[in-house]
Amino acid sequence: MATVTESLNGLLKADGALCAALVDSNSGMMLGGVGTGLDLELAAAGNTEVVRSKLKIMKSLGLNDNIEDILITLGKQYHIIRPVQAKTGIFIYLVLDRARSNLAMARRACQDAEQSLAF
């Protein structure tokens, strides 16, 4: 089992990875963050609103299901948000350079990181 830092550093090895964080969606605070490219603290806090909004909509729609991951495609970047199923209220946040990354591999890297987390 990997620590927070070890898991996040593993994510950075994915092709095109710029930065990654483990975020508490209750407070928007990071449990850990690695990499550069944007204000990770601000992004982590802002993305809690994304997750919260999606969960709220799902509840309104009566969808009895879990969010596996959320993909946001920008002009130059991919942002992947993956809730950690084993830890309620925690999600992984990964930012990738769109030109250099493989989306399928990046999603797989997030899944592996989620399963290896220990804290």
Added chain:
Amino acid sequence: MATLDPRNDAIVIRVVYDGAPMAGKSTSVRALGRGLGCEVVTPAEVSGRTVYFDWLDYTGGLFEGRRIRCQIISVPGQVTLSPRRRRLLESADVIVFVGDSTPAGFASDRAYLGGMQTVLKRVDGPPVGVVFQANKRDHPEAVPIDTIRSMLHELGLRVGVMESVATDSCGIRETFVFAVRLALDRVRELMRTGELTSTRPDVDNAEELLQDLKLREEGSMDHALGAGAVQTRVAQVQSNSVVASALAEVVQTHIVEMPRAASPAAFGADEVPAVPDDRVASGLVWPPVDGRLALHELTQAHIPLGRRADGAWFGELPGRWLLHSDAEEVFDESEEGRSVLIRYARIQAVVRRDKPPSCCIVLAADGHGRHRLWRIERITAN
């Protein structure tokens, strides 16, 4: 204590790090500060031990669309500073109790947890959350986590346990984020009941917290010392007991250990200290009344100071007062000197319980940026 600060629309919460002495409270806060990229302010420290508090101010995250401002404070763990610890605990929105996982440290955790519970029972409003940070998990004989959980269960504490090695910054941030979660639960409840106030925090920075603590303490300390410090354990010693005699002997032979802040050789020959006068601040004179009278007389006279071979300074107001200060009784920080003054005053109060004090003790600026401890003795007919 949580408020909604209208100046920046931020939720302000206070996270207090509690625990027994040397459990790792200050180490944890400093590790957290490094991780968050924020500076830790420690107003006073003696031999690596917190005298007042460690202060860390961090703004981050989002709660209901508002930024979260965390005032992160660690308490002093020493028994003699319990009143100060209690005041800080009473102001918490969440407490991180730093437990010492070593076998010797674990024994102290239970007592300090009990003290914390007693304080929290008196706090109004929604319950204050507690996180147990089991520190020093790298110790080869660290107490098993199950044993820690059993102890918490026996105390009736249903709290989360997080593992840490503060010296390596392991587990520190996770514990802090978990604590913030609990504090936000309290904020949520305060909002629901309409008790969350929209106001500037009572204490907005480390300096204000220091002044607040001093204001609350100085009046009570002067009173306690003037009345013979009867609230202290030392003061419970009977004046005609063996212990009191032993204390008298210690006082008379000056075996009381004074911190060595500087060696006499560090002073230039011309760095004659200033004679204490009536500008000495409140709280730095014992006993308050007699001491002030002595200072008033000294102010009105010119007293040349002499220096002995051992570096001690002395002076005399003929027929009235003798002044004395050992070479090493000088301090860079007034708080360090004040701690020594209080300790010495308590011993004097016990030794001479039924008699008026034979000397006054004063901590005065020496005119060279430092503070010097003086004994001022009344000259008697014999």
